[in-house]
Amino acid sequence: MKDGRQTQHKAWLQALLSLLVPGLGQAVGGAISRGFYIFLTEAVLSGLAVFAAAQRPRYPDYGLSFHAYLQLLGASAALVIFLLALYWLARRVSLRSEFAKTAAGPTFAALSALIAVLVAPRMVDTVLAPEEQKKLFALTALFTAMVVAAIWAWNIYDAAQVRGKAHAPSLTPFYLLLIVGIITLGARIVQINPDKAIREYKDTGVILSRIVWPWKVAFDYKASQLVAEAKVQAPCPPGATPPPVNQPQEGKPWVVVTPTCGELSKRDTKGKLTFGTQLTIRGGGFQPGKKVHILWENPIGNAFTPRGVGPTEIVVGPDGTFSTQLYIPDVTIPSMAQGAQIHTLRVVQRGTAKFTGKLSKAMKLALEKMLESIMMGLMATAAGILLSVPLSFLAARNLMHNIHTTTEGFVGGVLGLVGGAYAGKRLADVLTPLVGGLEKAPVLTFTIYVVLVLGLAIGAYRLLSRALAQAGERLHPTLSLSIGILGMALIGGGVGYALGIGYAHGILGITRGAEAAQAMAHSSGMFGAALGAALAAFWAGRLGANGKIPIGQFIYAAVRLLLNIGRSIEPLIWAIMGVIWVGPGAFAGFIALTIHSVAALGKLYSEAIESIDPGPIEALQATGATRLQTIVYAVVPQVLPPFTAFTLYRWDINVRMSTIIGLVGGGGIGFLLIQWIHQFQYEQAGLAVWLITITVATLDFISANIREKMV
Amino acid sequence: MLVVEHLTKVYEDGTIALKDVNFTVEDGEFLVIIGLSGSGKSTLLRCINRLIQPTEGRILWNGVDITQANDAEMRRIRREIGMIFQHFNLVERSSVLTNVLTGRLGYLPSWWSLVNFFPQSEKRRAMQALERVGIADKAHNRADALSGGQKQRVGIARALMQDPKIILADEPVASLDPVLAHSILGYLEKLNQEHDITVLCSLHYLDLVQRYATKVIGLRDGRVVYEGTRENIRNITDEEFKHIYGQEAQRLSVGG
Numbered sequence: 029m030k031d032g033r034q035t036q037h038k039a040w041l042q043a044l045l046s047l048l049v050p051g052l053g054q055a056v057g058g059a060i061s062r063g064f065y066i067f068l069t070e071a072v073l074s075g076l077a078v079f080a081a082a083q084r085p086r087y088p089d090y091g092l093s094f095h096a097y098l099q100l101l102g103a104s105a106a107l108v109i110f111l112l113a114l115y116w117l118a119r120r121v122s123l124r125s126e127f128a129k130t131a132a133g134p135t136f137a138a139l140s141a142l143i144a145v146l147v148a149p150r151m152v153d154t155v156l157a158p159e160e161q162k163k164l165f166a167l168t169a170l171f172t173a174m175v176v177a178a179i180w181a182w183n184i185y186d187a188a189q190v191r192g193k194a195h196a197p198s199l200t201p202f203y204l205l206l207i208v209g210i211i212t213l214g215a216r217i218v219q220i221n222p223d224k225a226i227r228e229y230k231d232t233g234v235i236l237s238r239i240v241w242p243w244k245v246a247f248d249y250k251a252s253q254l255v256a257e258a259k260v261q262a263p264c265p266p267g268a269t270p271p272p273v274n275q276p277q278e279g280k281p282w283v284v285v286t287p288t289c290g291e292l293s294k295r296d297t298k299g300k301l302t303f304g305t306q307l308t309i310r311g312g313g314f315q316p317g318k319k320v321h322i323l324w325e326n327p328i329g330n331a332f333t334p335r336g337v338g339p340t341e342i343v344v345g346p347d348g349t350f351s352t353q354l355y356i357p358d359v360t361i362p363s364m365a366q367g368a369q370i371h372t373l374r375v376v377q378r379g380t381a382k383f384t385g386k387l388s389k390a391m392k393l394a395l396e397k398m399l400e401s402i403m404m405g406l407m408a409t410a411a412g413i414l415l416s417v418p419l420s421f422l423a424a425r426n427l428m429h430n431i432h433t434t435t436e437g438f439v440g441g442v443l444g445l446v447g448g449a450y451a452g453k454r455l456a457d458v459l460t461p462l463v464g465g466l467e468k469a470p471v472l473t474f475t476i477y478v479v480l481v482l483g484l485a486i487g488a489y490r491l492l493s494r495a496l497a498q499a500g501e502r503l504h505p506t507l508s509l510s511i512g513i514l515g516m517a518l519i520g521g522g523v524g525y526a527l528g529i530g531y532a533h534g535i536l537g538i539t540r541g542a543e544a545a546q547a548m549a550h551s552s553g554m555f556g557a558a559l560g561a562a563l564a565a566f567w568a569g570r571l572g573a574n575g576k577i578p579i580g581q582f583i584y585a586a587v588r589l590l591l592n593i594g595r596s597i598e599p600l601i602w603a604i605m606g607v608i609w610v611g612p613g614a615f616a617g618f619i620a621l622t623i624h625s626v627a628a629l630g631k632l633y634s635e636a637i638e639s640i641d642p643g644p645i646e647a648l649q650a651t652g653a654t655r656l657q658t659i660v661y662a663v664v665p666q667v668l669p670p671f672t673a674f675t676l677y678r679w680d681i682n683v684r685m686s687t688i689i690g691l692v693g694g695g696g697i698g699f700l701l702i703q704w705i706h707q708f709q710y711e712q713a714g715l716a717v718w719l720i721t722i723t724v725a726t727l728d729f730i731s732a733n734i735r736e737k738m739v
Numbered sequence: 740m741l742v743v744e745h746l747t748k749v750y751e752d753g754t755i756a757l758k759d760v761n762f763t764v765e766d767g768e769f770l771v772i773i774g775l776s777g778s779g780k781s782t783l784l785r786c787i788n789r790l791i792q793p794t795e796g797r798i799l800w801n802g803v804d805i806t807q808a809n810d811a812e813m814r815r816i817r818r819e820i821g822m823i824f825q826h827f828n829l830v831e832r833s834s835v836l837t838n839v840l841t842g843r844l845g846y847l848p849s850w851w852s853l854v855n856f857f858p859q860s861e862k863r864r865a866m867q868a869l870e871r872v873g874i875a876d877k878a879h880n881r882a883d884a885l886s887g888g889q890k891q892r893v894g895i896a897r898a899l900m901q902d903p904k905i906i907l908a909d910e911p912v913a914s915l916d917p918v919l920a921h922s923i924l925g926y927l928e929k930l931n932q933e934h935d936i937t938v939l940c941s942l943h944y945l946d947l948v949q950r951y952a953t954k955v956i957g958l959r960d961g962r963v964v965y966e967g968t969r970e971n972i973r974n975i976t977d978e979e980f981k982h983i984y985g986q987e988a989q990r991l992s993v994g995g
Binding site for chain 1: 827
């Protein structure tokens, strides 16, 4: 009995603590992490609620005061407690009936929602002053406040039940409330607004429909038209010889203009028009019942519809004639064109446009750019395969983790690498001018550099690492240890110096300015060198003579890091860098997609390698096969199917990406699409969207099919 | 002659797999290693061709210390040591012929593999090896199309490609039907007797051991707890048996 009472007291204490600080009661009751998460949830949710409920994107100055929010919270808590009390009462009353007991939950939920909706606006009116009300999205604020309050209430109940970590009630109500809270807040922060979507559609539906069904602009149309012209001279100086007056003609359209010489209308700076000479226009030989258009062509051949000087669209009479009157329009004459000029009045009657069956210019352009996109995706995939396959082997843990070298071998290798690379560079410096240098033959020059630097570096690496490793084995341990320590100190010093310089420019340069960094670079480098040398020598000493360095794991970690960086930067961002590098166009897109493909494929490939059966590798090693032979005959046959599947998958992604990489200047159809959108040519943009959709869907289908057959 | 002296292997997680193991294998012997799973049999075999790097001790192969050999020396030593495995360790997607040819890689220049090149003479040698184990007709099948017994014969053919002086067999019949066990061990015995290839083999079933071994060592918890000749093992006492396999062990026969 005494025990029971103690438990009772403890429950009350825990409930009280949780009433004051959410989660505290649970923590005291022994469920520390539970209490912590409850507290964290309440804190984050309230914070987000104050931010999100009050923020108005257009008026960032608006903000709901925390005080006002607390009032709202209190009111909500009252409402929640009232509803809970109601629920409790309902349960009490309906305890006898099984049906009522099961129905109580849903009924209560529905009733609560109804009450919340009915009472909420009144509550906000009561709690908040009108000027505070202006500052908040009432429903969001109310809902989140209610969620916070409900979790608070639940937390008190929960605290009373908690007896240590093992004995704690279900968390389901908490999760449910949390989901409601997050959805409410998320909808506000993302500004999900169904009202807007429905309201705006009224105005934008027409444009959208043009994008959805744009096929009219995919084809060329031929419009037959009837044309008649008459010459008019303006201005009309005395003594000029005006053009002859036309005569009506049988069987073809004609127009007669009188007079054929007159003054231009003039528009002053305020836009007010002073009429010039009025022309009488008669015409015939046109199709009856349809409109003719009057155009004015200035002396240099630009035609336009005259504005404000008379009617320009006239319906032709039943006999095929019409007549009208028009002032000579105001025409801007270039200042160097002096004296009388001959203008042309043109009457045009357009027939119905006829479908020619030929593709329009826009469609041809879109197709051409679509092809460019597909090719970009293909080329990037091909380049991605070439580069990522070797990398993937370096990023496969099962192949790399047991590659070790001795300290002496490592020293020899690094010295060989650096020395060989330097020698290669010097050699290339001498050789490349013979082929024309970087300006005349950039690719050849670059290739010579790469081949010589890499070739000599790797050659010297193998030579020196072997020589030193063997020497290390043969020599007296003390001697080989001192070679190891000295060599490692040298390497560590070099790396430390580079890091020190980098620190000066990269870190000190930010806080103290470039000049101070420049001044400090040397001392910083020397400090780094000393530190690096000491650390490396210490490490070499600890490893001892012929100590093992897990060089394979270093390479593995470095390659993995590179791949992860390459993959976490999106292709669109790589494309922006590509555009800066080589200018806008498909090449920039190709670079972007290639980099991302290498990183993504490298990861996928290396994971495929890691999951192979190690048995054949073991078997081939046992036959005396070299590492290369083992990879070719034990690893490659095993990874071929997954490699193919991943490559197809990547190809799919690359073509998809290549269609939008043009949005940031990466070439292909995306470039065209964004241009058309900016020019409000929505039909043409719709064409591009359609082509992209068709291409992507087709490729999706094909690659899924092939993959299915492969696996 | 293979001499193992004070061989100890401690894995990185601290497991002691072998503890001061000493024994000698004369040329032409059929040495069988017995012991429970986890007693260190596989580790011992893999230390001999250094698939596993021993922690301490020496392994002298005709006077050369295998544990100190560098990469180039190791390649020469390994190609004299054939190995066959419990799970055959074939490349399942490659042809039987290719699998057998890979046994010859220790003799071939590394870069040939880049263009997947094997000379005709090696292909003939591979066919001969397959004939010796009786499955030349399967040469162009994929390895995953074979039965377990056939796979192990490919494994033997692959080892034969090495012109081995010694064959390490890591429980070569443990994944096979008992009937097939005799067939596979029969091949090994033939190689042992007719071609004078030393065999080091780990086995589970005592009657197989009694039938094929010329010398037996028993491992328990990484230590040699039994050493005997063919005669000794045929007359093994219950006491000795329990010393190797533990008190609860029962003798079991595969028949035949």
